[in-house]
Amino acid sequence: MTNASRSQRLRYAFDTSMARGPSALLGYLGLATAAMIILFAGVTLIFGLTNDGNPATALYRALLHSIDSGYIGNDTGNGYIVVSIFLTFGGIVVFSAFIGVLANSLDERLQELRKGRSFVVESGHTLILGWSDTVFTILSELAIANESEKNPCVVILAERDKVEMEDAIRDKIEDMRGTRVVCRSGSPIDLRDLQIVNPHDARAVIVLSSPLEADPDPSVIKTMLALIRSPDRRPTPYHIIAEIQDSENLEAARLVGGDEAVLIDKGETVARLIVQTSRQSGAAVVYTELLDFDGDEVYFRTDPALENRTFGEALLAYEDCAVIGLRFADGTVKLNAAPDTVITPGTQLVAVAEDDERLIAATPCQVTPDTTVIRRGEPTPPAPQHALVLGYSERTAAVLSELSEYTVAGSTALVVSERAIDPALLRSQVGGQQTLEIDVLRGTTTERPLLESLDVGRFDQVIVMADAGLEMQHADARTLVSLLHLRDIAERTGAEFSVVSEMLDDRNRELAQVTQVDDVIVSDKVISLLLAQISENAHLEAVFAELFAADGSEVYLRRIGDYVEPGTEVTFATLVVAARERGETALGYRIAAQSKSADHSFGVYVNPRKSTSYAVDPEDRLIVLAED
Numbered sequence: 268m269t270n271a272s273r274s275q276r277l278r279y280a281f282d283t284s285m286a287r288g289p290s291a292l293l294g295y296l297g298l299a300t301a302a303m304i305i306l307f308a309g310v311t312l313i314f315g316l317t318n319d320g321n322p323a324t325a326l327y328r329a330l331l332h333s334i335d336s337g338y339i340g341n342d343t344g345n346g347y348i349v350v351s352i353f354l355t356f357g358g359i360v361v362f363s364a365f366i367g368v369l370a371n372s373l374d375e376r377l378q379e380l381r382k383g384r385s386f387v388v389e390s391g392h393t394l395i396l397g398w399s400d401t402v403f404t405i406l407s408e409l410a411i412a413n414e415s416e417k418n419p420c421v422v423i424l425a426e427r428d429k430v431e432m433e434d435a436i437r438d439k440i441e442d443m444r445g446t447r448v449v450c451r452s453g454s455p456i457d458l459r460d461l462q463i464v465n466p467h468d469a470r471a472v473i474v475l476s477s478p479l480e481a482d483p484d485p486s487v488i489k490t491m492l493a494l495i496r497s498p499d500r501r502p503t504p505y506h507i508i509a510e511i512q513d514s515e516n517l518e519a520a521r522l523v524g525g526d527e528a529v530l531i532d533k534g535e536t537v538a539r540l541i542v543q544t545s546r547q548s549g550a551a552v553v554y555t556e557l558l559d560f561d562g563d564e565v566y567f568r569t570d571p572a573l574e575n576r577t578f579g580e581a582l583l584a585y586e587d588c589a590v591i592g593l594r595f596a597d598g599t600v601k602l603n604a605a606p607d608t609v610i611t612p613g614t615q616l617v618a619v620a621e622d623d624e625r626l627i628a629a630t631p632c633q634v635t636p637d638t639t640v641i642r643r644g645e646p647t648p649p650a651p652q653h654a655l656v657l658g659y660s661e662r663t664a665a666v667l668s669e670l671s672e673y674t675v676a677g678s679t680a681l682v683v684s685e686r687a688i689d690p691a692l693l694r695s696q697v698g699g700q701q702t703l704e705i706d707v708l709r710g711t712t713t714e715r716p717l718l719e720s721l722d723v724g725r726f727d728q729v730i731v732m733a734d735a736g737l738e739m740q741h742a743d744a745r746t747l748v749s750l751l752h753l754r755d756i757a758e759r760t761g762a763e764f765s766v767v768s769e770m771l772d773d774r775n776r777e778l779a780q781v782t783q784v785d786d787v788i789v790s791d792k793v794i795s796l797l798l799a800q801i802s803e804n805a806h807l808e809a810v811f812a813e814l815f816a817a818d819g820s821e822v823y824l825r826r827i828g829d830y831v832e833p834g835t836e837v838t839f840a841t842l843v844v845a846a847r848e849r850g851e852t853a854l855g856y857r858i859a860a861q862s863k864s865a866d867h868s869f870g871v872y873v874n875p876r877k878s879t880s881y882a883v884d885p886e887d888r889l890i891v892l893a894e895d
Contacts, residue, residue, distance in 0.1 A: 397490070541669075564622075581616060688709070733771050
């Protein structure tokens with residue numbers, strides 16, 4: 268044993284106690300104050316410096332002298348005044364130190380709170396792990412979705428300063444509609460940091476990929492691993508929604524997430540939307556209406572009144588809700604089911620409605636369809652399509668691959684980019700589809716002479732890709748310049764072609780609409796809407812997977828004159844029947860006269876009442892779910 272002196276032992280004990288923090292120092296100061304008070308009271312009583320010999324009174328006066336320097340003015344007697352002066356000076360020193368320690372402790376506590384390290388005592392909250400610009404869209408959508416909920420809460424854990432996150436949210440989102448946002452600083456892959464945000468009681472967990480990482484997918488996978496494989500994880504399954512940047516990492520993510528995670532392939536999803544909207548103007552508005560919480564969304568309902576009836580009958584079951592598919596008892600979803608499909612017990616309707624309460628209280632259809640105005644004939648066979656792709660990014664090959672799924676023999680695609688692209692390598696990445704002939708041209712897509720030399724009018728659709736290799740605003744600025752040139756060329760030459768552009772920043776979408784671009788795909792916003800929707804209902808993943816897939820039923824905007832006699836006054840119920848006879852499901856229409864008006868949603872009306880009627884213009888479009 269070490270031979271330590273008594274003073275060394277006392278000093279060591281003192282150092283050890285002080286290492287406990289401010290509480291130990293406050294304790295010592297309290298003891299010093301008590302000692303001074305007792306000593307003062309004892310001196311005054313022993314030496315008879317006061318006429319009152321009551322010990323309690325002496326202690327009380329000693330306390331007043333130690334905490335209030337002004338109390339000395341009431342003292343009488345020379346001896347008593349001298350002793351009280353010493354006590355007052357001692358009290359000033361001790362209490363000054365006490366206040367200083369207390370103030371410093373409070374400041375340290377506030378700093379700890381600012382760091383966002385306290386435990387989140389919430390349950391039923393939505394947990395967001397990670398930080399990117401998609402957070403703001405997700406929060407805005409969740410705020411709308413939770414308006415009818417009691418005390419809704421969203422918790423965010425990210426490697427950012429808590430106050431910075433809160434300030435950014437306040438700057439970007441004006442009204443959270445009663446939803447509280449709690450931010451905490453920490454790493455989503457750290458098990459101790461995860462415990463702070465209480466994932467065990469969360470109803471949904473959204474895992475975001477970091478824009479600061481060149482390859483963010485490993486971090487997303489590790490975050491899911493930390494949640495699912497944690498030693499003290501909850502016994503019930505998690506509801507995890509995660510975005511994956513590179514489709515090559517999907518298999519590894521599935522191995523980790525299993526049945527507890529819904530994975531969103533960001534690149535493939537955006538590519539599919541770009542292709543589907545490039546083929547038909549107005550489709551992006553339809554998809555946005557279905558994806559966001561502001562307006563009509565997709566819901567599920569079990570309706571015993573429709574059991575043992577057919578899907579064709581269910582299409583006309585409700586006045587202000589559009590039935591678009593079925594969810595069977597085994598969890599599979601079939602959109603645009605065959606009209607003679609029988610709705611068996613346990614089968615849910617997939618419907619578009621303003622909200623779930625409207626669907627629950629849905630009223631029956633109030634009109635009888637007019638079948639005399641329905642046109643019956645074979646649909647027009649698809650013709651070869653010719654696409655112009657301006658710009659190149661890591662999604663270009665996926666876009667061309669998806670485009671080839673919809674084209675017939677004789678279709679072409681010309682890719683124009685400043686980058687040197689190997690045509691053979693690009694064709695191999697696309698997958699070698701025989702229906703789409705791909706060519707490459709090197710050039711600056713923002714230069715007017717080049718665009719005019721391309722004879723843009725000979726293309727059916729123009730896709731303007733955002734160059735992800737550039738800074739976000741720079742890439743969007745180049746996209747806007749290309750759009751301005753394209754629209755001016757169209758006006759000067761009278762050429763007709765659809766234009767679809769990809770925007771990286773949602774704030775530039777309104778600027779793009781000034782160019783009268785047919786559809787604008789904002790990459791991060793689309794993914795944000797998907798994440799928010801699926802976080803509220805995991806079953807929606809199967810619905811959107813079929814909507815975006817080339818081999819399922821997708822959204823089409825077809826000439827309404829192919830379904831009913833042009834110039835006639837028809838109800839939407841009649842249009843539903845006309846589409847049903849072709850094996851399609853109608854969910855709205857587009858008025859051509861309003862197609863350029865943002866105030867009228869570019870003429871797109873999703874889920875109108877069945878009794879709504881209007882005069883059919885030959886250029887109007889019927890919005891249907893169909894297999895191409």
